[in-house]
Amino acid sequence: MREPDYVVDEMISAKAIAARVEALAKEIEAAFAGTEKLVVVGLLRGSFVFIADLVREIDLPVEVDFLEASSYGDSMESSREVRILKDLRGEIAGRDVLVVEDIVDTGFTLSHVIHLLRAREPRRLETIALLDKPSRREVEVRASWTGFEIPDEFVVGYGIDFAQRNRNLPFIGKVRFPRG
Numbered sequence: 001m002r003e004p005d006y007v008v009d010e011m012i013s014a015k016a017i018a019a020r021v022e023a024l025a026k027e028i029e030a031a032f033a034g035t036e037k038l039v040v041v042g043l044l045r046g047s048f049v050f051i052a053d054l055v056r057e058i059d060l061p062v063e064v065d066f067l068e069a070s071s072y073g074d075s076m077e078s079s080r081e082v083r084i085l086k087d088l089r090g091e092i093a094g095r096d097v098l099v100v101e102d103i104v105d106t107g108f109t110l111s112h113v114i115h116l117l118r119a120r121e122p123r124r125l126e127t128i129a130l131l132d133k134p135s136r137r138e139v140e141v142r143a144s145w146t147g148f149e150i151p152d153e154f155v156v157g158y159g160i161d162f163a164q165r166n167r168n169l170p171f172i173g174k175v176r177f178p179r180g
């Protein structure tokens with residue numbers, strides 16, 4: 001297979017991300033003040049860098065768990081199916097839960113995950129997305145906290161991939177194809 005012929009233009013610097021993550025962590029700390037333990041659920045794989053930075057800024061007792069969901073389009077219809085590829089290891093009934101997502105795009109993934117986890121009756125369920133592309137939304141859903149709203153661009157870096165590449169970039173960049 002040929003390597004994709006694209007370039008990555010920086011959109012959000014590592015410094016800007018770090019400052020935003022710190023600010024979001026303070027808001028989360030305030031929102032969950034007094035919690036016995038906050039279960040921070042990272043959606044694999046795109047959130048792995050974000051969750052790693054975020055939990056280290058949250059000064060509360062935390063437990064970290066992961067969920068892997070896969071969404072794919074049906075070419076005949078605009079509806080989407082979301083499959084759970086890896087479920088949580090722990091129970092969340094009666095607990096305080098924060099779901100950590102990399103990007104909210106159409107919204108199918110986050111709304112499905114919220115629905116799934118609410119059915120398990122957590123005490124409180126909140127969500128955080130590093131990036132939000134509101135112009136792409138097909139399902140009415142909004143994260144409790146959002147790092148940055150971005151335009152309809154395909155982005156990579158800080159855990160986010162393009163065909164499994166570029167997850168290790170320290171910044172968020174947009175993918176550009178120089179020859180169209």
Ligand code: IMP
Binds near residue numbers: 108
């Ligand atoms: P949604 O169900 O359409 O909201 O899909 C969200 C998921 O699609 C994210 O968790 C990402 O894995 C992926 N995604 C959406 N936009 C981008 C992008 O610009 N770059 C890389 N992955 C993306």
